Amino acid sequence: MKKVRLADVADVAGVSMKTVSNVVHNYPHVTPEMRRKVQQAIDELGYKPNLTARRLATGKTGMIALAIPEIDHPYFSELSRYIAEEASRLGYRVIVEQTLSNPEAERAVLGDREAGLVDGVIFHPVRMQSIEVARLQRDVPVVLLGESTMPVTADHVMIDNVVAAQEGVRHLVGEGRRRIAFLGVVSGDTTGSTDQRLLGYQQGLVDAKMPLDPGLVLSVSDFTPEESARAVAHALASGLAFDGLICRDDRFATGALFALRQAGVQVPRDVAVVGWDDTELGRWATPPLTSIAPDKRELAATALELLRERIDGYHGVGRHRIVSHALTIRESAPLGAPALIPR
Numbered sequence: 001m002k003k004v005r006l007a008d009v010a011d012v013a014g015v016s017m018k019t020v021s022n023v024v025h026n027y028p029h030v031t032p033e034m035r036r037k038v039q040q041a042i043d044e045l046g047y048k049p050n051l052t053a054r055r056l057a058t059g060k061t062g063m064i065a066l067a068i069p070e071i072d073h074p075y076f077s078e079l080s081r082y083i084a085e086e087a088s089r090l091g092y093r094v095i096v097e098q099t100l101s102n103p104e105a106e107r108a109v110l111g112d113r114e115a116g117l118v119d120g121v122i123f124h125p126v127r128m129q130s131i132e133v134a135r136l137q138r139d140v141p142v143v144l145l146g147e148s149t150m151p152v153t154a155d156h157v158m159i160d161n162v163v164a165a166q167e168g169v170r171h172l173v174g175e176g177r178r179r180i181a182f183l184g185v186v187s188g189d190t191t192g193s194t195d196q197r198l199l200g201y202q203q204g205l206v207d208a209k210m211p212l213d214p215g216l217v218l219s220v221s222d223f224t225p226e227e228s229a230r231a232v233a234h235a236l237a238s239g240l241a242f243d244g245l246i247c248r249d250d251r252f253a254t255g256a257l258f259a260l261r262q263a264g265v266q267v268p269r270d271v272a273v274v275g276w277d278d279t280e281l282g283r284w285a286t287p288p289l290t291s292i293a294p295d296k297r298e299l300a301a302t303a304l305e306l307l308r309e310r311i312d313g314y315h316g317v318g319r320h321r322i323v324s325h326a327l328t329i330r331e332s333a334p335l336g337a338p339a340l341i342p343r
Contacts, residue, residue, distance in 0.1 A: 075277040075296075106123075106125050125146065126191050164276075172333060184219055227255070229262075283330075
């Protein structure tokens, strides 16, 4: 099949090749009517821009990279979708890179791996520390996600984890829960998320004038639902009494629900459970999971907005953005659920 050229699109649309080029490169001064005509011709002919020529003409590839710890983590997979949708709206395509929280893989993201391939990177680091990120010379614009690093030289987007955890505790206290556990502290955890959520949990108890009991902070050896289920089962077997549980993510919460069900503990009557991330995993748990919900769509849009400004030439100091969150209430910790006071 004959390759469709820019000139072919111009002929069908009845415009100049320059106008077609302006639409393809998403230049803002093109009128909506002209953009519509050109896009209709592009769709009709199936025109595909020559990326090599585009790069030579503009110095840009139209590609961005998204570097995340795990592609199969429910939160990151859902966030990736929102980022890809927002990037497409802005005329970018997305390459997804998995680091598995490996420090060398993370350094490569900010090293030369992406140079020449993409126009910018959205990056969720885990192992790299703030000063290390700040020291690396970057040839590609970067926007950071997550809680582990916040260098003043880089743009950064996150939610307020401390406040969100306080709100989760406040909800459980408001429903009559008086011994609220936290799941959990992870051995060797360097994400930063757990520390902030644990801090918010403690602050929530202080706000409610409830005692801080270290025995209610459960320890786990890794981030799997299996390990969280083991930790909850061990706590129950040891006689630990709790009537509320706030979890660091939905995977931990689903593991906790499994362990509680196996032990004959009814949710939410005996123990009300709050997860984190409001993922599809929690929506289909048994019972459906009340969960702290970062606004993933807002997070994606904010990260893309900052990255596009960097790509377009912004060289100022790093900008830190806090996006919104909410508490999605479902059956695992509903409003008005009767609570049994643990003995």
